[in-house]
Amino acid sequence: MLAQDPKLKDGYNAMGFSQGGQFLRAVAQRCPSPPMKTLISVGGQQQGVYGLPKCPGESSHICDWIRKELNSGAYTDIVQKHLVQAQYWHDPLNDDLYKKHSLFLADINQERVVNETYKKNLQLLDKFVMVKFLQDSVVDPVDTEWFGFLKTGQAKETETLQESVLYKEDRLGLAAMESAGKLDFLATEGDHLQFTDKWFNTKLVPYLR
DSSP: OTTTOGGGTTOEEEEEETTHHHHHHHHHHHOOSSOEEEEEEESOOTTOBOSOTTOOOTTOHHHHHHHHHHHHHHTSHHHHHHOGGGGGBOOTTSHHHHHHHOSSHHHHTTSSSOOHHHHHHHTTOSEEEEEEETTOSSSSSGGGGGTOEEOTTOSSOEEOGGGSHHHHTTSSSHHHHHHTTOEEEEEESSSTTOOOHHHIIIIIGGGGO
16 A cells, blocks of 8 residues: 555655554565655554553552463464454563464564564664653553563563663664664653643654654
8 A cells, every 4th residue: 555655655754653653663674665764653562562551560469460361362363363452462471472473573573583674674764763651551561662671581670672682683673773873762751642742743743854
């Protein structure tokens, strides 16, 4: 559809809100023509989620129980193919299961193999902008909005993008992009997708010009 739109033939900018952030990144990696110039992920879950909206804290036994129940079905074939949220469920306690059965996130994040085409295409972006909401109560962990996540094997401590294997091995080209000045990390006060017109016009619209 993008390739057939004559208005986009010289390239376009893309802005994804919440899950739209990672879905548009997949477009940049998989569909390089017409070229995406700037990608803005507004509260996107770039490393997926392992939590529930409004869940009362990491130490909550209720949260842990519901997570376990979700884990029992999130990576089944039928759920992966029919429930969109399962596409970015990322279980750090069952890393092998996630890498083997996640149809979407494990693929675009180069968890199984390094797809050099994905890596090359993402680096064609002029800018990749990631916005994090500092009081986000919907996305867990919130670090995923800047491509960070929970450390593998546990569900308490997080790591930044720069501390991750994905970055250190540069499996997706993000380290090279940061060195080239192509990654911007923005933070704003507020809950998930809560921002003012003034902030949007001041911080994000300039990237679209």
